Amino acid sequence: MDATGAVAARAQQAVADEALDTLEARFASFVASHRERARQLAWRLVNGDHGAAEDVVQEAFLRAYRALPHFRAEAQLSTWFYRILVRQAANHRRWRAVRERLGGWGSPDAPDPSAPTPGDPALRARIGAALEQLTRRQREVFVLIHLEGFTVRETAEMLGRPDGTVKSHLHRALSRLRRELGDLREPEPEHQEERA
């Protein structure tokens, strides 16, 4: 290789390194912005299993890394990312159901003792049981809209369903959960003051 060729190769390598650095920086920033919310969403969708939630989130981030060069706008990437995450959670639940049907074949999910969850365990178990009674779509729609604060439009985009279908799932989910959990009430402000 002559001197001109070597210079050109070095310049090409520098451009590639810079692109990789930019990609890594974008990815690190994306992970930092979405890590906590993604973890919470996955945890809520896989019925409070810390280990499974982490697996689901990591897999979704890996896919986001591969897709990152194809997305210029962060908003587009985050919608796509949450779509992948919801799908990963559904896949996880499906495999867990298969394992349970086969009589515990494989490694069943065990609660992670190193990850304590705040709040009342009995109430958590009750909520978990109520959510398990919903269909997959009803659960996803309820969690995304009411617990995670996504809009109907964003949820419809994530699930690849029309807005009307999302609203219909949400209505059914609410009717069912109202029967199971409608007696739950947040403490009134004055009671909170009394406790304080």
Next chain:
Amino acid sequence: MSEGDRGDARWIAQVARSWSPAPLDEAGRTRFDARLRERLAESRERGAWRPRAVWAGVAMAGALAALVGLGIFGGRPPFRPPATPAEDAARVAWEWDLLLGGEGSGELGEALPDDDLPEEWKAIASVFLAP
């Protein structure tokens, strides 16, 4: 907002607060990021091997298709001329021998002379097998 909506809002807020994992602390975030970096590195390694694996797969599929095309491996069975009536009879006799324990000698496939049958069997044969 209606009374029903306000009621819903209250229990939903309670569900949102109770149905939530503890946020990751600094150590948890570090562990999470380290595991993610590890998985990314593994994924890149697999990515480096993937084109070679795809080419190897294509080459193997091509070789298999060539073997099938040449009739060496799988494909249509070789042509056999149709069996003559004599061959058919011999095959049937041999199969009966095998089935009834004659071990392929053909003796059970041959018609037995009626004289060798016991008297009662001859009577039955005369009723059912009489020409």
